Amino acid sequence: MDIFTPLEIEAIWLSLKISVWAMLWSMPLALGTAWILARCDFPGKFLFDGIIHLPLVLPPVVIGYVLLVTMGRQGFIGKFLNDVFGITFAFSWRGAAVAAGIMAFPLIVRAIRLSLEAVDQRLEAAARTLGANPVSVFLTVTLPLTLPGIIVGGILGFARCLGEFGATITFVSNIPGETRTLPIALYAFSQVPGGEEAAFRIVVISVVIALLALAGSEILARRMQARIGNGS
Amino acid sequence: MIQIQINRQLGNFRVSAQFESQTRGVVALFGQSGSGKTSIVNMIAGLLTPDSGRIKIDGRVLFDSDHKINLKIHERRIGYVFQESRLFPHLSIRSNLNYGRKRAPKNARQIDFEEVISVLGIGHLMDQKPRTLSGGERQRVALGRALLANPDILLMDEPLASLDAARKSEILPFIEMVRDRFDVPIIYVSHSMDEIIRLADTLVLVNDGEIAAVGPVEELTSRLDLRRLTGRYDAGSVIAATVEKHDEEYGLTHLTFDGKTIRVPRVQAPVGSTARVRIRARDVSLALDKPDKVSQLNVFTGKISEIGERRNNDDGTESHDIDICVDIGVPLWVRITRWSLDQMQLSEGKEVYALVKSTSIDRQSLGQQTPNKEKIS
Missing domain, CATH: 2.40.50.100 (RNA polymerase II/Efflux pump adaptor protein, barrel-sandwich hybrid domain)
Structure with a gap:
């Protein structure tokens, strides 16, 4: 393992860990949100939709700052979580996972929502007449038919998490071994004289990880299309 | 015994239907497009809720506005064959056929899987996906899928309408076989008198959201006063x-x-x-x-x-x-x-x-x- 320096291994590992955790919390939530946006009509839906999309249009620093204020140790959410569960988010990798998940959230929701809206609701009605209750219809018909969108959303989201910088550095700062992900490490190297070579190595690593993720997702998506049988 | 009495306002259109019929054999709902036939079967299936009324099939109340009874769609035990096959694209033909069957109560699973497959001639399609099937094959699978759910009643909403003439005459004998081999009453919606004469015993004439007449096919098609509804050219x-x-x-x-x-x-x-x-x-x-x-x-x-x-x-x-x-x-x-x-x-x-x-x-x-x-x- 002497291809990478210990610092690089640490950053790669942190980036992957933070991104995986970010996806773990945001994916189920995004699925639910996409379902609400695709299937439900309620007053204030426009506003709800807008709030979901905020991370896409706001400067990431704003999100990071809001997180710092609310989930920091003195923030009302952060204080509550710290007092009740003893979990702190500020300046820890957990906070980075929260920030990354929030930034990726609208991308995931959009992809899943598009796919959900393409599901033929007449198939769901047919499943109901065949004796399936609503939960069963969702699990056996809606979800499998939405899978391509879920995969696309997952890939986009994961890529977004790996690249997250602005909200992360604002909320959890640059702490080696805790919050110094690949982009933050790259930024740090670019700021010191003589860091060009180290920075360049991280660029290469980032490109390789991105390409691997894309290739993997492509294979997965193809397999999925073949399985659900409505691909072109 | 099928006892239907339903009212439902749909925009400017009002469906107000009341009829009774024996559950033996095929009951045909016949009427022009837009006369409300599909709305009536959708209300029986629970896909559409009546504003008021009562739906009772073989002593089982599916809906009763007076007693606040409204069984959920999946509790009604109806088999529905739609105009389009509505097969699940992500499932194999075998899984499609089993979808309703495995959800039917164990003591109600009287219809034999192998018999249905042989009657419908779909045995060779089992491991395929719906998209590789022809329109006629899909509709046969849809028929089998509804039948294998062991329903109390089969609803068929113009199951041949999306097929060309050659496919229609290919599928009709299968519907006849289902009628003759399996003891499941059928409500058959159609605007084709040919299909009704071949299949049905009881005719329910639907006109403008209301039931114009109910009776044996022979009787109603011979009545001059109903000629406007039963069709003039082919009278x-x-x-x-x-x-x-x-x-x-x-x-x-x-x-x-x-x-x-x-x-x-x-x-x-x-x-x-x-x-x-x-x-x-x-x-x-x-x-x-x-x-x-x-x-x-x-x-x-x-x-x-x-x-x-x-x-x-x-x-x-x-x-x-x-x-x-x-x-x-x-x-x-x-x-x-x-x-x-x-x-x-x-x-x-x-x-x-x-x-x-x-x-x-x-x-x-x-x-x-x-x-x-x-x-x-």
């Missing part, structure tokens, strides 16, 4: 008959009704079974003297029992033709020109000979009644 009489014998040499079948014989093109039905023949009014001629040396195989004597009203064409001019009912033991409708009516000086009570060409009776005009269930089981 005619439907006669219930028994297969007497087959004439293999000439490819004919002899059917008897009321002591008379009618010869029709060869029917695939055993001697002694019941059959239904539709004779279009425009395919019957009248003669005052006993016809001699004519090509028509079927000559019946009878008395004119009714002369229909004069009709106007769409542009307001008077129609050239007129319908006459001749009592030949059963009512037989005849469409002739007004010119002939006057020339022959026809009037009610007059003795006439009615001539029917055998070749005018095509396969589409011959149907079978639901056999007695006792005989099958």
Whole structure:
């Protein structure tokens, strides 16, 4: 393992860990949100939709700052979580996972929502007449038919998490071994004289990880299309 | 027993339907497009909720607004065959067929999987996905899927409408087999009288959201006052008959009704079974003297029992033709020109000979009644 320096291994590992955790919390939530946006009509839906999309249009620093204020140790959410569960988010990798998940959230929701809206609701009605209750219809018909969108959303989201910088550095700062992900490490190297070579190595690593993720997702998506049988 | 009494406002359209029928065999809902047929079956299925009313099938209340009963769709135990097959694209044909079956209560799983597959001829498709199937195959699988859910009743909403004429005649025999082999009552929605004559026992005429008439197919299609609803161009009489014998040499079948014989093109039905023949009014001629040396195989004597009203064409001019009912033991409708009516000086009570060409009776005009269930089981 002497291809990478210990610092690089640490950053790669942190980036992957933070991104995986970010996806773990945001994916189920995004699925639910996409379902609400695709299937439900309620007053204030426009506003709800807008709030979901905020991370896409706001400067990431704003999100990071809001997180710092609310989930920091003195923030009302952060204080509550710290007092009740003893979990702190500020300046820890957990906070980075929260920030990354929030930034990726609208991308995931959009992809899943598009796919959900393409599901033929007449198939769901047919499943109901065949004796399936609503939960069963969702699990056996809606979800499998939405899978391509879920995969696309997952890939986009994961890529977004790996690249997250602005909200992360604002909320959890640059702490080696805790919050110094690949982009933050790259930024740090670019700021010191003589860091060009180290920075360049991280660029290469980032490109390789991105390409691997894309290739993997492509294979997965193809397999999925073949399985659900409505691909072109 | 099917007891339906439902009201529902849909925009400017109001469905207000009430009818009762025996659950034996096929009950056909017939009416123009937009008359409310599909809304009625959707309310039976629970896909549409009536504003008020009551739906009861074989003693089981599915909906009752007075008692606040409204069974959920998946609790109604109905099998629904839609116009489009609605097969699940991500599941194999086998999984599609099993979808309703594995959700049916264990004690209700009486319909045999292998039997359904062999009756519908879909055994070779089991491991395929729906997209590789032809339209006709898909509809057969959809029929099997609904049947295997072991429903209390099968609803079929124009299951042939999305198929071309060749596919239709390919699927009809399968629906006939399902009707005859499995003891499941069927509500069949259609705007094609051909299909209804082949399949149905009871006819429910739907017009403008309301039920215009309910009764045996033979009876309602012979009624002049319902002619506007049962269709004018194809208007005619439907006669219930028994297969007497087959004439293999000439490819004919002899059917008897009321002591008379009618010869029709060869029917695939055993001697002694019941059959239904539709004779279009425009395919019957009248003669005052006993016809001699004519090509028509079927000559019946009878008395004119009714002369229909004069009709106007769409542009307001008077129609050239007129319908006459001749009592030949059963009512037989005849469409002739007004010119002939006057020339022959026809009037009610007059003795006439009615001539029917055998070749005018095509396969589409011959149907079978639901056999007695006792005989099958």
